[in-house]
Amino acid sequence: MAAALSMVLIPALVGVARGDEPAGPEVEVIEISGFLDEIVVRLMVGTLRSVDPTDTLAVVFQVDSTGAVVTDDRIVELADLIHASPVPVSFWVGPSGSRAIGRVAQLAAVAHDIGIAPGARIGDLGDLVLSPDRYAAPFRPSKSGDLIVASVGYHEAVGRSLARPSPVLLEHLVGLTGFQVVNEGSSVKPLTRTRFGQLGPVDQFFHSVASPAIAYLLFLVGMGLLVFELFTAGVGVAGVVGATSLLLGGYGLAVLPAREWAVAVLVFAMVGYAVDVQTGVPRAWTAIGTVALVLGSLFLFDGTPLSWLSLVSGVLVTMVGMAGGMPAMIRTRFATPTIGREWIIGETGIAVDEIGPNGTVDVRGATWKARTNRATPILAGSPIRVASVDGFWLEVEPLEGAARDYRDRKAREKLS
Numbered sequence: 054m055a056a057a058l059s060m061v062l063i064p065a066l067v068g069v070a071r072g073d074e075p076a077g078p079e080v081e082v083i084e085i086s087g088f089l090d091e092i093v094v095r096l097m098v099g100t101l102r103s104v105d106p107t108d109t110l111a112v113v114f115q116v117d118s119t120g121a122v123v124t125d126d127r128i129v130e131l132a133d134l135i136h137a138s139p140v141p142v143s144f145w146v147g148p149s150g151s152r153a154i155g156r157v158a159q160l161a162a163v164a165h166d167i168g169i170a171p172g173a174r175i176g177d178l179g180d181l182v183l184s185p186d187r188y189a190a191p192f193r194p195s196k197s198g199d200l201i202v203a204s205v206g207y208h209e210a211v212g213r214s215l216a217r218p219s220p221v222l223l224e225h226l227v228g229l230t231g232f233q234v235v236n237e238g239s240s241v242k243p244l245t246r247t248r249f250g251q252l253g254p255v256d257q258f259f260h261s262v263a264s265p266a267i268a269y270l271l272f273l274v275g276m277g278l279l280v281f282e283l284f285t286a287g288v289g290v291a292g293v294v295g296a297t298s299l300l301l302g303g304y305g306l307a308v309l310p311a312r313e314w315a316v317a318v319l320v321f322a323m324v325g326y327a328v329d330v331q332t333g334v335p336r337a338w339t340a341i342g343t344v345a346l347v348l349g350s351l352f353l354f355d356g357t358p359l360s361w362l363s364l365v366s367g368v369l370v371t372m373v374g375m376a377g378g379m380p381a382m383i384r385t386r387f388a389t390p391t392i393g394r395e396w397i398i399g400e401t402g403i404a405v406d407e408i409g410p411n412g413t414v415d416v417r418g419a420t421w422k423a424r425t426n427r428a429t430p431i432l433a434g435s436p437i438r439v440a441s442v443d444g445f446w447l448e449v450e451p452l453e454g455a456a457r458d459y460r461d462r463k464a465r466e467k468l469s
Contacts, residue, residue, distance in 0.1 A: 077233070078110040079246045080226055085114050088357075089121035089157055090308055092260045094131065096252060101134040101142070110245060111141040111229050114164075115222065120357065121156035122263075122309055125182045128156050132163045132183050141165040145225045146173040146216065154204060159183045168219030168228065169210050176204030259304070265354055266363035268305025272316075273371050275299025276323045280375070284330060284422065310355040318349035326375035331446075335376045343372050397439050401452065406433045414449055423447040 083100055085093055097114065104112060121128060135142045144161035146153045147170030153161050154177045161167050161175065163183060169175060178201050200215075210216045219225030226232055226247060233244040252260060261267060278295025306316060325342030329335050350364055359367075402416035404423075409430035414423040414437055424446055425431055431451050441448040 077231070077245065078106070078108050079248050080110050080113060080229065080232065081248050081250060082113045082115055082222070082226075083250045085116045085118055085157070087118060087260060087264055088309070089118055089123060089128075090260060090263050091123055091127075092252065092256045092263075094123050094127050096250070096256070097131055098134060100250060101131075101138055104138060104140055106139045109140050110231050111143055111166075112138065113143045113145055113226065113229075114161075115145050115147065116153050116157055116161065117146070117151035118157040119152050119154040128160065128182045131160055135160065135163050138165075141230065143168065143225070143229060145219055145222060146170065146175050147219060147222065147225070149173060152204070155179050156182060158200075158204075166229070167216040168225040169207055169216040170220055171207045174204040174206050175210055175216060176200040177202065262301050263305045263308040265305075265309055265357055265359055268302050268309060268311075269350070269353060269359060269363060270302075270367055271298045272302030272306060272319065273367050275302050276320065277371060277374055280323055280327045280330060283327065306353075310357055311353055312355055315349045315353045318345050319353070322346040322349060322371075323375075330375065339376045342375065346371055397447070398441060400439045402437050402439070402449075404431045404433050404435050404437050404449075407431065408437075408449065414447060416447070421447045423449045425449050425451075 081100065081104070083096065085097070087093070100112060142164045143166035144153065144164045145168045146161070147168070149170050149172030151170065151173040153173075153175040156179070158175050158178050159182060162178075167175070181201070205213070205215065207218070211218050217228060219228065223243065226243065226245075227234055227241065231245075234241045235244055236242075251257075262271065275295050275298030278291045279299060282289065282292035282295060322342040322345035325338045325345060328338040329342075347368055350359065350368055353359065397416060400416050402414050405413040405415050405420060407430065408414070408423055408425045410426065411422070411424045412431070412433075414421050416439060423437070425437075425448070429450060431437055431449070436452040437449040438452055439447050440450050
């Protein structure tokens, strides 16, 4: 039965095969995947509020979701709309491998109908946001206390009458009251047309960004690229991409249940790496940054742990990039060796922009990050002299007007 239905799924559901006319109202199918965030909730609320019983037979939510990141009030609002809907609201937990866990499972329990595919699971309700007293009649899973902390698979859900068997979407639709079909030999062809609703491109993009793995990796990539840009001259592609990634990652972390202290620990890890990137050699701060990176990653999300693949990828790529690759890239960009740069002391150049106290200078055709005494700012275009080298930074002074004690102090520091 399932195989025959799946063979005609695509042409039959849209109701365009061989010019057949749809029979009466249509079924609206909305696909829900990932966390139930504000973007998805708006789609569900908009669908339920705009439903017209004259042209809609039923609303089906195809779900694969393990939780919600919206307020409990929004979940209650959705439950009220489902409960009071003028047309039946059905949840299909499918295809195989899908999940309806937590708040999503509670919403499914309020619906008029639930279907489940083999390999899918439903349950693990957690704290009940939807009171069984308020939704006593349709709240079927509340009859089984074990569903509060555990989920059940296909066979158990069907055996306990929590859901009906629906191996494929078409078979789930055929089980809806009023859904019209016609038998064609060994196959079944639906006459009721189905329309599909989905997120727009922009909403889909931000919904994807607000997934744990993507938000975490974007946040790390953004911080890493900004650290790289910090030790190079001017603002380049790395800076733009890094800032964009950091903003998107920050948005995702703001939507998800991220622990603020863990986010702060990740930022501290990057600061630790940056300290040693400046020296060009991994030292104690690299070790401190690595420990902070691991701790921040492990405890980043509350109740939503990262997958091991995302966790290991984020930690290893960041650690290797910041401790090994970053200094090498910076040295290549500067095109100067990391040792034996005393030759540049005493060289003259031009201030590319205002140095007060930080800025950039041009020395022998190469652009450098530079800083000067706060009491001796240097205007853009003014001639400068290199007084000393500190990591990837040049300590510079104006050719004219520099305080003599500033140069003397630098000389004394070198001798000490």
